[in-house]
Amino acid sequence: YSFTAHAHDIYVDRTMLGEKVRRADFVATISDFNRRLLEEELGAAAASKVAIVRCGVDLGAFTPRTPRPPDGTLRACCVAGLREKKGHRYLIDAVSELRDQGRxxxxxxxxxxxxxxxxxxxxxxxxxxxxxxxxxHRPRAEVSRVLHDSDVMVLPSVETEGGDMEGIPVALMEALASEVPVVASRLSGIPELVIDGTTGTLVEQRDVAGLVRALGDIQDHPDAAAERAREGRRRVLEAYDLQRNTAELCRLFAGGAIPAPGAP
Incomplete structure (x- = not known):
């Protein structure tokens, strides 16, 4: 058998994790971060069974937006369940500070x-x-519309006191597939998708001042933000295509070899 190691199941609840890995033919996980965590927790022998199969998005459903001409208003969105690990409270505080700055x-x-x-x-x-x-909650088509109407998608994720945190949020993949600039937390596997200064902007978790700076920079320099978003879509095409990653999982189910770490 095989299983997928994603987020809560290895960050918070590790019940019988070593035994599950030992008995599995292979373990699929979504990020290099997760693979390193499993190696640190269980050792190199266990890690040799781990294949990175990234989550993906339907690139036909999330197409590049046409940026709006600047009109003095920064339209931000956050697509995420209203749960602690998503960090909404820090984003709301950042909007308050930006208002107080006159933005x-x-x-x-x-x-x-x-x-x-x-x-x-x-x-x-x-x-x-x-x-x-x-x-x-909104259906996928409306999420796509919200993204296209936004100047930036922000996901200020945090690690909770109990250790719960993101894997790599699919919402960030959807935003970048839509060529929407993103601001996200430097946490877990997120920097594998949001490469700071290249495909998006990273801030430290719970850093309201960092969010304020990042959003102000996007408002002041929309062309640079748009270029990062274009590079972000290229990153999604390269590593987060749903059909390609599904095919890789099927290959592993059929007994295919586990790629070495760092292999394309």
Whole structure:
């Protein structure tokens, strides 16, 4: 048998992880970060069974946007469940600081979750009702529309006290496939997709000031941000194509050899 090591199952709950790897023919995981974690936890012999099979996106559903001409307003979005590890509270704080600096920033939060009431209260407490909207769950076609209407997609992920954190969020792949500039946290496998200064902008987790700087830079230098987004789509085409990565998983199911670390 085989299994996939993704996020919570290796970051938080490692029950019988060593035994599962020992008995498996191979283990598929989504990032170099995860492979290194498994090697550190279980040793080189176990890591030799690990194949990196990245998540992917339907590139036909997320096509390049046409950037809007600058009009003085920065339109940001965050596509993520309203859960602690997504870090929404820090992004809302950043929008508050940007407003206080005199910048016109609008934020659309796409997603649903247990923090909706808490985040709604934060927006009201900061007086951001006219700048931050919580859109709830939206179908894929509408997510694509929100991305195309945005100047930047922000995902300020954090590691929770219990160790829960992202793998590599598919929402970031969808944004870059749409050639939308991204700002994300330097955490887990995210830097494998969002290469700081090349395919996007990275900030430290929980760094409100860093988010403020990153968003201000995108508003002030939209052409540079657009070039990073174009490079981001090239990165998605190269490593996060859903059909190609599904074919690689099928090859492994058929008994194909596990590629060496770093192999294309």
């Amino acid at each position: 016109d920033v609008r934020l659309s939060l796409v997603g649903e979750g247990e923090l909706r009431d808490e985040l709604t209260q934060q927006v009201a407490r900061l007086g951001l009702e006219d700048r931050v909207e919580l859109l709830g």
